[in-house]
Amino acid sequence: MKPGGPTLGTYREVKAEILARIRNRDWKPGEIIPGEVQLARQYGCARTTVNRALRELAEAGFVERKRRVGTCVLGGNAQEARFAIPPIRRDIERTGAAYRYELLRRSAGRPPRAIAILLKLGDGGLALQAKARHWAGPAIHQVEDCWINLETVPAAAAQAFGQGGANEWLLGLTAVTRVRHVCHAMSTNAQEAGELGLSPGAAVFVLERQTWIDGQVVAWVRLMHPAASYRLSAETAWEA
Amino acid sequence: MKPGGPTLGTYREVKAEILARIRNRDWKPGEIIPGEVQLARQYGCARTTVNRALRELAEAGFVERKRRVGTCVLGGNAQEARFAIPPIRRDIERTGAAYRYELLRRSAGRPPRAIAILLKLGDGGLALQAKARHWAGPAIHQVEDCWINLETVPAAAAQAFGQGGANEWLLGLTAVTRVRHVCHAMSTNAQEAGELGLSPGAAVFVLERQTWIDGQVVAWVRLMHPAASYRLSAETAWEA
DNA sequence: GAGTGGTCTAGACCACTCA
DNA sequence: GAGTGGTCTAGACCACTCT
Numbered sequence: 130m131k132p133g134g135p136t137l138g139t140y141r142e143v144k145a146e147i148l149a150r151i152r153n154r155d156w157k158p159g160e161i162i163p164g165e166v167q168l169a170r171q172y173g174c175a176r177t178t179v180n181r182a183l184r185e186l187a188e189a190g191f192v193e194r195k196r197r198v199g200t201c202v203l204g205g206n207a208q209e210a211r212f213a214i215p216p217i218r219r220d221i222e223r224t225g226a227a228y229r230y231e232l233l234r235r236s237a238g239r240p241p242r243a244i245a246i247l248l249k250l251g252d253g254g255l256a257l258q259a260k261a262r263h264w265a266g267p268a269i270h271q272v273e274d275c276w277i278n279l280e281t282v283p284a285a286a287a288q289a290f291g292q293g294g295a296n297e298w299l300l301g302l303t304a305v306t307r308v309r310h311v312c313h314a315m316s317t318n319a320q321e322a323g324e325l326g327l328s329p330g331a332a333v334f335v336l337e338r339q340t341w342i343d344g345q346v347v348a349w350v351r352l353m354h355p356a357a358s359y360r361l362s363a364e365t366a367w368e369a
Numbered sequence: 370m371k372p373g374g375p376t377l378g379t380y381r382e383v384k385a386e387i388l389a390r391i392r393n394r395d396w397k398p399g400e401i402i403p404g405e406v407q408l409a410r411q412y413g414c415a416r417t418t419v420n421r422a423l424r425e426l427a428e429a430g431f432v433e434r435k436r437r438v439g440t441c442v443l444g445g446n447a448q449e450a451r452f453a454i455p456p457i458r459r460d461i462e463r464t465g466a467a468y469r470y471e472l473l474r475r476s477a478g479r480p481p482r483a484i485a486i487l488l489k490l491g492d493g494g495l496a497l498q499a500k501a502r503h504w505a506g507p508a509i510h511q512v513e514d515c516w517i518n519l520e521t522v523p524a525a526a527a528q529a530f531g532q533g534g535a536n537e538w539l540l541g542l543t544a545v546t547r548v549r550h551v552c553h554a555m556s557t558n559a560q561e562a563g564e565l566g567l568s569p570g571a572a573v574f575v576l577e578r579q580t581w582i583d584g585q586v587v588a589w590v591r592l593m594h595p596a597a598s599y600r601l602s603a604e605t606a607w608e609a
Numbered sequence: 610g611a612g613t614g615g616t617c618t619a620g621a622c623c624a625c626t627c628a
Numbered sequence: 629g630a631g632t633g634g635t636c637t638a639g640a641c642c643a644c645t646c647t
């Protein structure tokens with residue numbers, strides 16, 4: 130046991146110790162830190178324990194690991210944010226406002242070209258569009274516009290979406306194997322403004338989600354929110 | 370060995386097998402799945418292996434685990450998106466556009482009340498504001514407005530930020546222990562529009578980041594982007 | 610008290626990648 | 629070929645939570 134190096138019994142302790150070294154700049158970005166075997170000896174624990182600590186630090190983006198090379202400290206420049214996207218109903222009820230769902234439009238048929246491409250629809254392929262509004266008391270909180278690929282999810286054709294939104298229904302499909310989210314801001318055109326109860330040109334926050342099952346596109350969903358009443362937030366903390 | 374239950378040797382196989390069962394609805398949302406010991410027997414592997422598979426499925430949000438109770442399948446309703454936030458310079462260069470940095474303002478002093486609160490500044494506490502623009506060729510791609518708590522990071526006072534932005538510098542601090550991101554859309558007022566080269570009222574995409582070191586606020590940063598030229602995207606895929 | 614997951618250990622073998 | 633991380637195993641004990 131080295132001075133200043135007491136026995137560390139758990140992977141959390143080991144993780145915290147290594148993280149502290151990195152934050153202290155004992156181990157600087159670009160450097161290779163000691164190997165698992167050496168650390169295990171130093172800390173008086175099993176290599177498995179050190180391994181788990183390092184694996185989690187790698188997942189969190191603090192280090193990078195390569196076989197035969199070792200574990201390398203990364204400089205913290207890239208950032209990642211994990212935003213939780215709660216079901217809209219819960220999101221609204223949480224604020225205390227009354228939730229109301231309103232279906233605006235539901236129709237199956239041949240979608241516009243842009244949508245057909247997003248859904249990777251075959252030539253005769255049909256899609257189901259379901260557009261709806263979610264109210265928070267007297268205010269419109271979200272307009273959802275869902276396009277569902279009926280080739281991939283024929284079951285959707287049987288859904289009326291009179292009570293609950295298509296987005297919600299889609300989220301209930303457990304089988305999804307891939308998800309892509311995009312968020313951005315937008316100025317509304319006249320129609321969008323009307324649907325959202327805003328003046329044309331008003332800023333909206335847009336969240337789009339595309340989902341797949343085994344390489345087949347399931348749906349493309351666009352969620353639009355008045356800029357003033359929607360935000361996504363994310364928080365990450367590491368042990369003190 | 371049960372029929373249809375071949376020996377699974379690795380935690381990845383076990384994970385895929387369990388995921389398949391969940392997607393198949395063999396195990397439905399709300400149900401408790403068999404315990405680790407039983408699964409290990411069934412798959413012919415060590416309990417540790419099953420444990421790792423289940424742990425990762427729990428991290429990914431497919432199941433929830435409770436001691437003495439068991440592992441419960443979750444219905445996939447909540448969503449999570451992990452957005453990568455690349456350093457702005459790289460983001461611009463990636464598009465092929467010429468990157469240019471322009472410092473607009475740098476001044477230390479007593480900040481406005483709202484900022485003082487965000488920074489948890491003491492009564493006499495000073496902050497450093499650094500506002501800058503990032504150009505992509507002829508277009509303004511981002512206006513960054515950084516407020517740095519000089520009590521927490523006195524070293525910032527020595528930085529001129531003439532060449533690189535304060536945001537970038539802040540990201541280089543490895544010691545940060547907590548990060549909070551918020552993103553939303555906004556209509557610009559006259560000043561913001563001017564700084565962004567847009568007409569007043571234009572939509573912008575705003576990303577805000579607040580960072581801490583051991584409970585002390587380090588900085589609050591607001592990054593504003595013309596709506597048309599910025600989007601965040603995230604993609605998650607699970608094994609087929 | 611009992612049953613579940615959470616973790617540690619010691620040892621082993623494998624996989625990748627560098628020289 | 630050699631050195632690193634990646635993973636599996638069998639067994640053990642602990643921590644939590646339900647009854």
